[in-house]
Amino acid sequence: MNLRAVWTLYRFEMTRMRRTLIQSVVSPVLSTSLYFVVFGAAIGSRITHMDGISYGAFIVPGLIMLTLLTNSVMNASFAIYFPKFTGTIYELLTAPVSSLEAVLSYVGAAATKSVILGLIILATASLFVPLQIVHPVWMSLFLLLTSVTFSLLGFIIGIWADNFEKLSVVPTLILTPLAFLGGSFYSIKMLPPVWQTVSLFNPVVYLVSGFRWSFYGSGDVSIGMSLGMTLLFLFLCLAVVYWIFRTGYRLKS
């Protein structure tokens, strides 16, 4: 295994995060803080409690998940799309680097950025609302699994996209609506029965529910179901990435 290449690429991607600190960290932290101000303080003050938790605290896991999903996808998709766009991908394809090593580097870096971001937002949230984390190990596991899974999805989108519009179409038109309708700001138990059933087809519901369970010990679906669905999505993404490298889809003629 070319571990040096993995480390080099990983470090390069992490350096890019430092170079684009405002875009990578400051911007999502600022927008999340605004969510707290608007939903947590302004609107949240008129909502009493959700499952015995203040509304401001209730939305923290959902907000972190929302940031994780979008940033994992955007970081990973841009990281692989940019070399494709500029043509510098030739170097990766001519280097003694296996598909697994390339994925480890790009997805590893994107997931690391997301985890860091998630922790920063968690720290930011603690400034606004009192937080408790009942299951810190599970919280870390969900944080990691979600970051890796959606970084893999971002990697797939970055390979698939052949223009900037396609690069943004999935995060904007699919992920953001799914995240907003996935119980980030409410419990799906509040919905009419029909919409509760419809919501169960939204994979983000399981992520948010599991993550919220790790904070407060309660969620919309069982922890087993949340973990199972997250792992299922992870393996689906892994299978697609494996297929991409096996066939050279959008990478090799």
Added chain:
Amino acid sequence: MTTNRATHAGGDEIISISHLSKTYNSGYQALKDVGLQIRKGEIFALLGPNGAGKTTLISIICGLVRPSGGRVLVGGYDIAREYRRTRAMIGLVPQELTVDVFISPWTTASLSRGLFGKPPNPAYIEKVLKDLSLWEKRDNHIMTLSGGMKRRVLIAKALAHEPDILFLDEPTAGVDVELRREMWQLVRQLRETGVTIILTTHYIEEAEDMADRIGVIHRGELVVVEEKTELMRKLGKKQLTLNLQAPIEHLPSGLEAYNLSLAADGSELLYTYDARAEATGIAALLGDLHEAGIHLSDLNTKQSSLEDIFVNLVEDRA
């Protein structure tokens, strides 16, 4: 890890290509049953018109394009099964100026070295950047560099992992004359260190000036592979220019058998002959001219350039 290193009778080939073909999904056949051996330490120039298959051939060897058939060995290793070994031996300078412009020459060269699995070696990177006159600009953003310097950055990246083989795909395209000469000098220096160099070029003079051997590719087929001097000797035509003491309007009768033409308003006779032929016919022509009463004031000969040879080869197959 098991290896499948092949052995060759010759032993001095660093790249061995056999029955290589490539058909793209569009149905376009870019390479047809190509066979080629590149010798260790040589400078090999691959010539061909646009779309001939030069870049496809290089791309297959480097791992950018999948072959449809055939086999390529680099250093005796199969490029598909032993890609780590073969790619570690190769440095590629692509045709386009494809480099991340938001970082510095130092960073990008170091990144290239790491990608190829080599431990950091600042002293070596410094040497490469100095050799390429990039040292002063090592910390500048590449976007601030000129086109020629960006080209040199690509060469620095290709050399960063100390490759045995360097592919230069149109290395001096869009480069000014001075820089082109500098690059040729650099290529020669690299060859002296034992690096095998394969270059594709549109500049025939580049191949003529630098290459040990030349391959001409046309419509996916290797038309000819030959030592440069041998190629020019075999295929080169010579032209004898005869300056006449007095201009003539028509060729005298009895000289039709010669490949003669009038030039310079009848004050020159041009005689084109095959340098390969045992008898060039010059002596007989001079005798016949004398008998026809045509007297010469001067004469000179001109050897076909590689460009002439290339055009002839391609036109013959058009």
